[in-house]
Amino acid sequence: MISKSSAPGKVILFGEHFVVYGVKAVLCAINKRVFVTAETIDEEKIIIESNIGNLRLGKNRNISEIDSPLKPFYFLADKLLKEQSKALGAKISIRSEIPVGVGLGSSSACCVAGAGAISGLFSKKTKDEVLDLAIDAERTIFKDTSGADCTVSAHGGIMTYDKTGFTRIGSEPDFQLVISNSNIEHSTEKVVREVQRFKDQNQGEFAGLCSKESELVKDVLEIFKEEEEEESKKITKLGEKVIQNQKFLETIGVSNGTLRKMVEIGNKTSFGSKITGAGSGGCVFSLTNEKNTEETLNEFKDKNYECFSTEIDSQGLDTF
Numbered sequence: 001m002i003s004k005s006s007a008p009g010k011v012i013l014f015g016e017h018f019v020v021y022g023v024k025a026v027l028c029a030i031n032k033r034v035f036v037t038a039e040t041i042d043e044e045k046i047i048i049e050s051n052i053g054n055l056r057l058g059k060n061r062n063i064s065e066i067d068s069p070l071k072p073f074y075f076l077a078d079k080l081l082k083e084q085s086k087a088l089g090a091k092i093s094i095r096s097e098i099p100v101g102v103g104l105g106s107s108s109a110c111c112v113a114g115a116g117a118i119s120g121l122f123s124k125k126t127k128d129e130v131l132d133l134a135i136d137a138e139r140t141i142f143k144d145t146s147g148a149d150c151t152v153s154a155h156g157g158i159m160t161y162d163k164t165g166f167t168r169i170g171s172e173p174d175f176q177l178v179i180s181n182s183n184i185e186h187s188t189e190k191v192v193r194e195v196q197r198f199k200d201q202n203q204g205e206f207a208g209l210c211s212k213e214s215e216l217v218k219d220v221l222e223i224f225k226e227e228e229e230e231e232s233k234k235i236t237k238l239g240e241k242v243i244q245n246q247k248f249l250e251t252i253g254v255s256n257g258t259l260r261k262m263v264e265i266g267n268k269t270s271f272g273s274k275i276t277g278a279g280s281g282g283c284v285f286s287l288t289n290e291k292n293t294e295e296t297l298n299e300f301k302d303k304n305y306e307c308f309s310t311e312i313d314s315q316g317l318d319t320f
């Protein structure tokens, strides 16, 4: 038996860091995917193959003793194999289009596609059932995950999230994103701690920034809803919000010389550029449409930045 699934990565369009303090963030699934193929094998082993390494282990191992980024796949396979009456093993192959460790949701997409493919070997599950499995798998490597990245990967499209939950945005504006990679790996946990320090030392200023970010996200949600607006006006307005959001991220200290330079490059030709995710490294996105995507890509390529263009992925998890 063979089962295949794929799931998209994500960017945070607005609200990163402030979301930790109760503001809504806006996430968007992007059309860069992880593809997972799972098959049952007679040998009672779990074999995982990927371009970041391989894992070959017997069943029933203690998860906390496994030291591998492929741990979520082992967790999923072991859990689902245990539920079967027949003694079987599983072989899992992973192929990814999403750069790793730069805030584009690669590990969450792995968990969603992994949960889809491995569960598909035994039964047909709904997206929400696959999502629950994926979040459990993600917890094996990131204990305190909010589940936001897995949720947007499973359902696709654009959504808001805060501590109270997730809301899918029905109206998806027609835009493209040029994503450029600083190739500086960052630790989200460390950057979140640094922002906490900034907040503790600048309480009044930080509270003011949270209100401003909250207003900004409200404005963005209004812009998404505007129906009569021409798309070009809509994207210009969104671009202004992107530029404004980047200023807030600069203020709380999650930018640096490299990222500032990248934002400057992107701002030359796009509607607006900002850091996406934790910052201090990772990626910058530039908001574009068919008129300026190529030009913006070329600006980054000329300066030797790794970059690519992408669009909203409306589908989320795909099982086939």
Ligand code: PMV
Pocket: 012, 015, 016, 017, 018, 019, 020, 102, 103, 104, 105, 146, 188, 192, 276, 277, 278, 279
């Ligand atoms: O680095 P990423 O893309 O996983 O984003 C982290 C987003 C933060 O707001 C900085 C942290 C969080 O848990 O929401």
